[in-house]
Amino acid sequence: MLLGLVAAAVLVGCGSEKSTPTVKSLRITPESFSLAVGIGADVTATATFSDGSTRDVTREASWSSTDAAVGAVSSEEGAAPQVRALAKGQTTLRATYSDVSAQARLDVTDATAVSLSIEPKELSLAAGLSGQLAATASFSDGTSHGLTSDIIWSSSNEAIAEVNASGLVRAGSPGEATLKARFGTLEATVKATVTAAVVTSVAVTPGDASMARGSTLMLTAMATRSDGTTVDVSNEATWSSSDVNIVSLNKRVASGVALGGARITATFAGMSGGTEVTVSEAAALAVTPAASMLIEGHPSQLHAEATLSNGRTQDVTASAAWTSNTTEVAVVSMTASTRGQVTPVGQGSATITATFNGLRGTGQVSVSKLSITSVVPTFQTMEDGVVSFTARLTKALPPSARLRWRVSVIRHNPPADLHLPPTDSPVVGQPVRYFSGAAGEVADRPETWTGGSETDPSGAAYVGQEAGFEVVSTGLQGAEGHTYSFRTRFAIKGDYRFNVELFEVGAAGGLARIGDATELSATVGTMRATDASELLFFTASPSAEAQTEEEAFPQAFAVRPDGSQFRQITHAPTPFFSPRDVHSEVIRSPDRKSVVWVDGRDKFGGIYFQGLLYIADADGGRVRRLTQASSLLCGERMPEFSPDGQWISFMRSCMRDPYPGRDGVEFTYIIRADGTDERRVLISGINDMPQPSPISPLVFSSFSRDSKTLYTVQYAMAGVQLWAFSLEDGSARSIINFSVPGQERASIVRFPMELPNGDLLYHYWSADVKSDTWLERIRPDGTGREIVRPVMLGSSSELLQSLFTLSPDGTKVAYTERDPVTGINTIMVSNPDGSEAVSMGNPPAYFVRRIFWAR
Structure with a gap:
């Protein structure tokens, strides 16, 4: 189980002056692009500084390309830089900021767009409100891309609904209009309906708010309409402050300028609503949550909470300055949209510090690396040539992990004659062949099937040539010590070798192997297991740390009464x-x-x-x-x-x-x-x-x-x-x-x-x-x-x-038998009088x- 340690401390007072942090490294995300000619894509450059903070420097960096004819990074005035695919080929994109550079690969394909779609399929807005449309193109190579500046938008009636170049729709007078997206020769349309409902009142939240001097506070304006519905009009409303010297405004974002109070008002469609905002001095600062052990590569959000002089508290994460004392272990974001997010980059411990108005809060973050080991029981030849094996995690998986199992199968002694009819071929179970026997084919080549769930797979996976790697359980998360069960049906007898690997799927789809590959062996013969038409379910706690039944969390397992096909059929939550x-x-x-x-x-x-x-x-x-x-x-x-x-x-x-x-x-x-x-x-x-x-x-x-x-x-x-x-x-x-x-x-x-x-x-x-x-x-x-x-x-x-x-x-009776020394349970099946007892294994x-x- 992943339980972490984050210690929060509060220190009052200003520290000594520090030198301006310098740039230590620069990273481009995504690290590689694959785009069709004529397509654009967003790109981000993130700088890591010597104080452990990170910041989005995309607009400030200078961009170049090793082959500008293939692709480049362009930016119009006031717009964020974008990668543009210009001609088929490959090029390297480079970003430079403060004399530090980073690279990303761009592959430009000649795939053509074959269809265009718009989300949402229909749009309904009240007069004066806005809604966002998004267009996606599907290409001949099976890929799809969201399109932004590449789309030409239009409206059949701009008095009813007007759409700008980025797909933002503004509702005018009541009625219906058709909105069109055009990309090259492809077009897609949606219907926009502007309702006749009128605004009857506006309410601003939070009500009676308190904020720290020097902090910001996001306000929300909700409009109630004549049809009884409510809608968020925060972005469309006009905001004002009764005293900008105490609380200033940047649209819906309030800033605490000086101690005191002010009334904030939002006006929309002739209706107004307001709230009282009091600006107080921050008296203490703490970093939360209090528990944070992280897995390398999996970010986690920390928060800075200020206690005000009036006893109230406020989340000042977005206003605090964040630093890390060990950049080799963890860095922390100072980018507005992700401020306070910690990214673990190496094993060890780091102190994350939040600073606000002379106050400091610290959190101790521990980072570990995920690894697996395989625990493989004796292979059993099952009915129809089915064999099974398991892999066990030695570290818990965070809920955000994207995993993929890979199982490679090699048969060492293929049939001498692959052209035998099915009735005579040396098979077990169904006479399905893995090799066609075509000229030049290597009969004992590795047969590798990859795939599975892009979230955390759990339960039994069936490996086969036709279905590939299929995860048939709905389990999402994996816990330390959790066993993943795999089964494969073999059509041809022989000696087989398995390579079992676990990969983490990166943001760009790349695979990074976790731990070492595990090699297993199995012999598949013609022997079949005894006919077992019954299935034995049992529920148990897979937690070795539980000392009482109340601490245990039950999971469901299944096994055949002959001891075969043991598997877990539910998932364990983590943490x-x-x-x-x-x-x-x-x-x-x-x-x-x-x-x-x-x-x-x-x-x-x-x-x-x-x-x-x-x-x-x-x-x-x-x-x-x-x-x-x-x-x-x-x-x-x-x-x-x-x-x-x-x-x-x-x-x-x-x-x-x-x-x-x-x-x-x-x-x-x-x-x-x-x-x-x-x-x-x-x-x-x-x-x-x-x-x-x-x-x-x-x-x-x-x-x-x-x-x-x-x-x-x-x-x-x-x-x-x-x-x-x-x-x-x-x-x-x-x-x-x-x-x-x-x-x-x-x-x-x-x-x-x-x-x-x-x-x-x-x-x-x-x-x-x-x-x-x-x-x-x-x-x-x-x-x-x-x-x-x-x-x-x-x-x-x-x-x-x-x-x-x-x-x-x-x-027969099934029952549990507990070892008095180890406390380990064994599922047993015997005659009612206790004779002919057979072990089903240890859950x-x-x-x-x-x-x-x-x-």
Whole structure:
């Protein structure tokens, strides 16, 4: 997890005089251009100074080109410099500022524009307001470019809507006009509608504002129109100050000139609104945020916050001067649009200083470099020639990282005859060939497929010739220790070598490898794995730092019951702040068409940190809330599908429950899979009594195989009961009651399970006699109680085996087995009596919360 260190300090007083900072380096962005003839593009030159600050010097730099006939940097008076592509070829652009130079490459192609589009597609404005249009051209080489000065704009009726050379539209009188963009022979149009709504009032924010002397404050003017809508007119309004000697104005930007107060007024369409602005002296300065460990190459915004003499605070980032004491580690921007943004350039630590009105605030920034290592389990030959491997991050990835995996595959012993018919070729699985056998083709040449997500890929990626490198998970961020799983299907048997590399995608699309390449080997034979039609889901915390279940954040994993195809199917947030915005308890409907999970995206309160139930199609589409509980008061967990797929049971915990007079209680519910007919499971005399009668929660519910009965566990102060609740008439009967002498503190751990013959299987555990723990079975009428298998205990009588879950056919149980020394969990599958136990592997988890079988 990336957690940083930024120490903020406040120092009052002026330091000694310092010499004027000198330019240390200059950078052009982007560092390379690829443009079609006749196209222009924006360019930026940024200078880094000896005090660690950076500044945009694009307009001040002098520009040149090694071949001005191919391309150059031009600038009209008052306009920012632009790169112009003049003729096909290549040239080097150079910027020089204060005797320091930088270069950028320009490739000019002969691609031609094939289409033109405008955004937005339609424009609706009130009279007197403005809107911006943007034109984009698509070219014959598949590229597209936004066009600015290359476009000729026009309007069919300038009295209604007028458009200038940069695409800015100003609304005149009510009506409709057609706006046209022309680029060469290409044209595109949009409709502009000017409404008849009139302005009825103007309001200025912030109201009753305070600002520091020497600082600036951005003001906003919002106009309310006769049709009830509001619109920002800050740029169109006329601004005035009652005392420019105290607060001066540059359009909507107020500057605190001297101590005192002034009224600022904005006028638009004959209506005015204002606010009082008080200018005070700044008394203290601090740098925020207080935590900032950065990854090399990934900028982060710092802020300077001034405490005023009247006790208020103000963000003075844009008014402060910023410096860095170690330019080899981090530099900080002084450009107006990005002031205070720190760019980490090397590993180490740097002190970032903000100075304002003689006050100083400092922040300590630590910078590290991202790297990976591959952790590869033994390759397994899977059904249809599928093999898998994993790569594990040793550093966390920032959310802004753009990554690309590259997997190169080389086959060392290709088939002797590539022209064999599919039925005779030495293949496993589908007889798809990687080589055509054409003359001159090298049969064992490297087969490299690259691609993937341009954000942070996570989950299982399928590598194949046809689909390329496809990331099939929606995970976005990667955490330290997070494992990325890859799978590839081979059509031809043989010995293969893999090269696995991780690249960071630069702003211009270039790839920079992170860490070293990892080489793996695998043998693909004709052997197939045993037929495994069932999939085992489980949820666990991949955080090795979590010491309690409350600190853990659950993620969903899947594995075949033969131990193959292990993968993570949800993503872990980075950085991690609380057990929210995460997935847990993933289950699948019996018909395989839907997936239900507990999701923390709506959690802002409630209890148990559990989240609310969501449902989606099996392919991840149509994500929607299943229930409508209050996310502020309630949380839901333990979902379970009925075998016929009609019902879903779950438990809801609320701080204040709508049920009369009940606070902080738990109830079991059932709901239709389409989100209708939600019902609370009530058992007479157990949990249906009003306040103040004590009631018992019903938890860990599971359905009978015929979907007519819900088995649920009642947790009482003295003794647990197992109930059978009828879904047909709402009646209930007790199967077993542990509230008898000697068993008052006996319990059923997690879900009861129905065996094929109708008997119930459950995990029995006694809090009084902790050695009494086993899998136990009982007949539905409460007779025939017997021990099926013992459950392992640790030296302190702690449970080492738990979360027993019965397979759909009732022949196997899955469970977790914890190593008493390392605390590492292993997912196990065995017969109900414990025989023929097989390890599914070690999930990257300290806490496993749920195991679920799905066909």
